[in-house]
Amino acid sequence: MEYFLQRIKDYLTELKGNKRSLLIWGLSVAVLMAIYAWTRPTLFISISSFHPETNTTGMGFNPENPISFILGSGRETVEGTMMIGVLKSRNLSEGISGDSIPGPRGPVLLADSILNNLPPNYNPIVWISGLFSEDAPLPLRNKKIQAGRVIRGGLTLTTTEEGFIKMEVAAFRPELAGLIADKMIDALSAYYKEQKTAKAEANVVFFNIRADSIRKELDTAAAEMAYYQDKNRYRNDARNTLYLTKKQVEIGYLQEMYTQLIISAETAKSQLKQDTPIIQVLDYPEPPYIVLAKSLVVYGIAGLILGLMLGAAWTMRNFIIEDLLVLIRNEDPEQRASGGDNPTAQTTEYSQKD
Numbered sequence: 001m002e003y004f005l006q007r008i009k010d011y012l013t014e015l016k017g018n019k020r021s022l023l024i025w026g027l028s029v030a031v032l033m034a035i036y037a038w039t040r041p042t043l044f045i046s047i048s049s050f051h052p053e054t055n056t057t058g059m060g061f062n063p064e065n066p067i068s069f070i071l072g073s074g075r076e077t078v079e080g081t082m083m084i085g086v087l088k089s090r091n092l093s094e095g096i097s098g099d100s101i102p103g104p105r106g107p108v109l110l111a112d113s114i115l116n117n118l119p120p121n122y123n124p125i126v127w128i129s130g131l132f133s134e135d136a137p138l139p140l141r142n143k144k145i146q147a148g149r150v151i152r153g154g155l156t157l158t159t160t161e162e163g164f165i166k167m168e169v170a171a172f173r174p175e176l177a178g179l180i181a182d183k184m185i186d187a188l189s190a191y192y193k194e195q196k197t198a199k200a201e202a203n204v205v206f207f208n209i210r211a212d213s214i215r216k217e218l219d220t221a222a223a224e225m226a227y228y229q230d231k232n233r234y235r236n237d238a239r240n241t242l243y244l245t246k247k248q249v250e251i252g253y254l255q256e257m258y259t260q261l262i263i264s265a266e267t268a269k270s271q272l273k274q275d276t277p278i279i280q281v282l283d284y285p286e287p288p289y290i291v292l293a294k295s296l297v298v299y300g301i302a303g304l305i306l307g308l309m310l311g312a313a314w315t316m317r318n319f320i321i322e323d324l325l326v327l328i329r330n331e332d333p334e335q336r337a338s339g340g341d342n343p344t345a346q347t348t349e350y351s352q353k354d
Helices: 002-016 019-039 067-070 090-097 110-116 124-131 140-153 174-231 240-271 296-314 317-331 333-337 351-353
Strands: 045-050 071-074 082-084 154-158 165-169 280-284 289-292
Touching: 002 019, 002 140, 002 317, 019 110, 019 296, 067 090, 071 289, 082 333, 090 174, 110 140, 140 154, 165 174, 174 280, 296 317, 296 333
Parallel strands: none
Antiparallel strands: 045 165, 045 280, 045 289, 071 082, 154 165
């Protein structure tokens, strides 16, 4: 215990003796962070809120919580992977990035508009690699992938107290922020409609096939009963009565099944013709959009704290290395047997210099 208290005192003494170095570290990083904040392009954020159709029964979705289908479950599934919501999926973001939008000289690809308006330092890896390679046109697939990453990176989804989904889309151009939000809502609505239509069409096919099968069984049973009645019209015994009763019950059961299947098929057909809005939009992403402030003070304070931490780590590097060596020696059985487990006996040239 005395050893650790002494080490803490050594740390504090070393830090007090290097105040100027710590201050230089802190101010340097703070200035760099402030420069980054000043040169960082302005972000525009569009806000919209909407809600999926509450009656999702028969669509393959969770009727009790359709919002989880859009936002994701937030927990691991049986396979051990996180369930990603539709709005955060690659298919949706990359799909809308391949759409055309109006441009000053005609229609342009949304992916081109997004990538052309990114600052040079948006992705440090891409920026650094671009310094050592010549610019070459990207294939359409790569454009959609990169633009989809940008869309997902600027997308924030929350739920309001009323149960609506609040979607915030950030972009470096105000018109892009609103345009991407509109595209996301339209794509989500189209996805819902596609799933709903596919489910209804599958139900129509299933109910029609099953109704035809029941109809054949019903015709067969009715024909067998008519043949039996013609052949045994003069019989009046118990066996004859029992057989006719069983056939009548069977025919009635098949008639009921056939009627229910026809009703279900007609209901599924009517769902295909319904044109009700699947996504109920409460607030559309309309200007004026929120302008994200550059926050020079916040970046400067964060840089100052980060710089002081880096400076302290650099100043205390000798002590940290020395303590790590002590820990390694204490983990070695031979060192412990020879007295290496006594940290007070461990001294190095670094502490002797002090």
